[in-house]
Amino acid sequence: MSSTLKFFFIGATGYVGSSVLERFLDHPEANNFEFTALVRDPRKAEKLKQFSVNAIVGSFDDAKLVEDLTAAADIVVDMGGSDNLGLAKSTLRGFQRKFQETGKPSIFIHTSGTIIIADDAAGLHSSDVVWNDADPDQIEQLPPTAPHIDVELEIIRADKEGYVRAYFVTPGTIYGIASGKFVDAGLAHKHSIQVPALIKTSLDRGQAGMIGKGLNIWPNVHIDEAADFYIDLYNAIKANPDSVGHGRDGFYFLLNGEHSLYDVGKEIGRALVALGKVTTEVPSTYTQEEVNKYFGGSNFLGTNSRGLANHSKSIGWKPKKTTQDLMASIKPEVEEILKHL
Numbered sequence: 001m002s003s004t005l006k007f008f009f010i011g012a013t014g015y016v017g018s019s020v021l022e023r024f025l026d027h028p029e030a031n032n033f034e035f036t037a038l039v040r041d042p043r044k045a046e047k048l049k050q051f052s053v054n055a056i057v058g059s060f061d062d063a064k065l066v067e068d069l070t071a072a073a074d075i076v077v078d079m080g081g082s083d084n085l086g087l088a089k090s091t092l093r094g095f096q097r098k099f100q101e102t103g104k105p106s107i108f109i110h111t112s113g114t115i116i117i118a119d120d121a122a123g124l125h126s127s128d129v130v131w132n133d134a135d136p137d138q139i140e141q142l143p144p145t146a147p148h149i150d151v152e153l154e155i156i157r158a159d160k161e162g163y164v165r166a167y168f169v170t171p172g173t174i175y176g177i178a179s180g181k182f183v184d185a186g187l188a189h190k191h192s193i194q195v196p197a198l199i200k201t202s203l204d205r206g207q208a209g210m211i212g213k214g215l216n217i218w219p220n221v222h223i224d225e226a227a228d229f230y231i232d233l234y235n236a237i238k239a240n241p242d243s244v245g246h247g248r249d250g251f252y253f254l255l256n257g258e259h260s261l262y263d264v265g266k267e268i269g270r271a272l273v274a275l276g277k278v279t280t281e282v283p284s285t286y287t288q289e290e291v292n293k294y295f296g297g298s299n300f301l302g303t304n305s306r307g308l309a310n311h312s313k314s315i316g317w318k319p320k321k322t323t324q325d326l327m328a329s330i331k332p333e334v335e336e337i338l339k340h341l
């Protein structure tokens, strides 16, 4: 690596991406870092430039641009392309080029998600199957049809060939409203995916909702602690690259507590009753029509996804927030969403 470390960020204006980028900008070594980000909205790109980030306007579909930006970087941090095989292939071509030029593998921090370990419970039951991020033999048993896994397999193959070192940051449900200078500047998403979707659909249908009986279980992690992990991972790689698992040994689950979707629905119901928006706290089952309307027919909110973050914690990540914090985050999130409806 050159003395100036060149970062290329994918998804920098996202909920996760903006929280992570801000932490890298505040890193004690940031004077030696150079930041480039691919941004599809020219207005956001202009704003990002004010924070010393070289924002390049373009999309995940701009294969040659993604390849070139990757080839010019030492570290690529992807926080937007968990299910985008085309994007992964473009970055891999860039890593290959860089390796041909320098003989050194670049670092690829790729964001996945614990949906890779999800089952098909449809909300009807919980599960005793628990996946351990420190057990690559177990993770290798995931079927090729598991969500996102086509992307991981392609990247693992590249890691094995030696031209890139790949690390899979794999969060459960991330919760909490994102904060920081990018959110304040209006260039970053401040809401996550799952809980806000459940809140919005509850408001629309006049009652909190769940898939099936909501008995399925998901893990959770607070946005700030999820973003902290990327720095812990970078620091660990920097301190001792050979001690940090990558490729097939490179899955890092981000989770620190579990919730049933019934309990989350109930908490949303409680908040909506308290705010005078609905009359019952109890969630009801989404009809198939609602699943189609709200979730494109996907039952993913009815799956079980249970894991252990042993690998993540082994590199020094110390999450403190638990499911209680998830529950406490719901009413403020409802209030924030209501403000903007």
Ligand SMILES: NC(=O)c1ccc[n+]([C@@H]2O[C@H](COP(=O)([O-])OP(=O)(O)OC[C@H]3O[C@@H](n4cnc5c(N)ncnc54)[C@H](OP(=O)(O)O)[C@@H]3O)[C@@H](O)[C@H]2O)c1
Pocket: 010, 011, 012, 013, 014, 015, 016, 017, 038, 039, 040, 041, 044, 058, 059, 060, 061, 079, 080, 081, 082, 083, 111, 112, 113, 114, 170, 171, 172, 173, 174, 175, 189, 191, 192, 193, 194
């Ligand atoms: N949030 C969670 O609970 C969670 C949990 C597990 C895994 N993940 C994974 O983590 C990643 C980030 O999630 P997130 O919640 O931060 O999502 P997000 O807020 O929607 O951020 C996505 C980012 O990707 C950018 N983007 C999307 N499509 C693009 C395109 N075609 N061209 C250029 N840029 C594009 C967005 O830009 P704009 O600003 O222009 O929209 C944004 O910067 C995703 O891969 C997600 O699957 C998230």
